Amino acid sequence: MEEVEAAGLAVGTVVETRTETLGRDDIVAFARQFDPQPMHLDEDAARGTVFGGLVASGWHVAAVTMRLMVEARPLGAAPVVGVEVERLRYRRPVPPGTRLRCRGTIDAVAPALRPGQSYVTMSVDTLDADTGSVLISQRWKLLAYRGEEG
Amino acid sequence: MEEVEAAGLAVGTVVETRTETLGRDDIVAFARQFDPQPMHLDEDAARGTVFGGLVASGWHVAAVTMRLMVEARPLGAAPVVGVEVERLRYRRPVPPGTRLRCRGTIDAVAPALRPGQSYVTMSVDTLDADTGSVLISQRWKLLAYRGEEG
Numbered sequence: 001m002e003e004v005e006a007a008g009l010a011v012g013t014v015v016e017t018r019t020e021t022l023g024r025d026d027i028v029a030f031a032r033q034f035d036p037q038p039m040h041l042d043e044d045a046a047r048g049t050v051f052g053g054l055v056a057s058g059w060h061v062a063a064v065t066m067r068l069m070v071e072a073r074p075l076g077a078a079p080v081v082g083v084e085v086e087r088l089r090y091r092r093p094v095p096p097g098t099r100l101r102c103r104g105t106i107d108a109v110a111p112a113l114r115p116g117q118s119y120v121t122m123s124v125d126t127l128d129a130d131t132g133s134v135l136i137s138q139r140w141k142l143l144a145y146r147g148e149e150g
Numbered sequence: 151m152e153e154v155e156a157a158g159l160a161v162g163t164v165v166e167t168r169t170e171t172l173g174r175d176d177i178v179a180f181a182r183q184f185d186p187q188p189m190h191l192d193e194d195a196a197r198g199t200v201f202g203g204l205v206a207s208g209w210h211v212a213a214v215t216m217r218l219m220v221e222a223r224p225l226g227a228a229p230v231v232g233v234e235v236e237r238l239r240y241r242r243p244v245p246p247g248t249r250l251r252c253r254g255t256i257d258a259v260a261p262a263l264r265p266g267q268s269y270v271t272m273s274v275d276t277l278d279a280d281t282g283s284v285l286i287s288q289r290w291k292l293l294a295y296r297g298e299e300g
Contacts, residue, residue, distance in 0.1 A: 030213075034214065034216055035217065035220060036221075039229065050231065058232050059212060062209060063184040063209045064184065066209050067184045070187060079187045081189075082208050083240060084238065084239045084240065085235060087234065088234065088235040143200070145200055
């Protein structure tokens with residue numbers, strides 16, 4: 001706990017990330033590998049779906065969210081180790097060219113079983129950087145521990 | 151609703167997927183792009199982490215889960231459109247060479263706002279195909295609709 005608090009992990013702490021643009025080719029490449037469905041693979045096929053056009057796989061947006069959050073080092077020197085995603089909501093479709101940015105807010109810090117380890121609960125919003133709309137909202141339960149000691 | 155029921159989406163229906171082996175190079179490639187942390191990138195660096203060795207990013211295992219589930223067509227002809235992941239738990243680390251398979255169970259089917267659309271709640275377990283252990287468990291809320299009519 002002291003280590004975690006020393007790293008500035010106080011409830012209410014907000015972490016903002018850089019932006020990343022989701023390109024059309026990125027969307028299609030991810031979909032071919034992990035989510036091969038018409039709304040993610042091809043403009044023409046996507047037009048006939050409930051989305052009316054090409055949109056990113058939600059798992060792709062979630063993966064880019066992880067990338068941006070990891071780079072922002074929300075737990076200081078400790079890695080970002082997920083225990084649980086309490087709730088992940090896909091709130092808006094993400095078309096090609098969307099500039100993503102993320103915001104993490106620490107909601108709770110509690111002792112974990114082992115000394116030096118804590119559970120950190122963090123709300124993570126993935127935003128459209130141009131409009132400010134929330135695209136995906138989720139709540140992460142993370143295991144925070146001291147650097148490389150485990 | 152009738153369409154959904156006609157597609158065999160009854161509560162209790164179980165969908166089993168094929169297996170896919172998570173190779174060491176796949177794990178590192180995914181991590182470089184989406185989760186660049188020591189436990190996912192490099193054997194030596196991973197040894198010093200809480201995992202004691204290289205493990206797949208949880209988002210990678212979740213993405214492969216989506217791939218396997220999409221191929222198994224759990225909603226029949228309708229695509230798999232996520233509204234929400236109610237809870238996703240990372241239950242066991244996933245080292246290189248793990249053979250994954252998934253099992254989806256329909257927990258509930260309820261009418262959505264528009265005619266011909268339904269919400270389907272499905273428990274999805276990602277298993278180690280060799281031991282039967284659950285690696286990730288989650289609950290998906292999906293929007294099921296009639297083919298390409300939206």
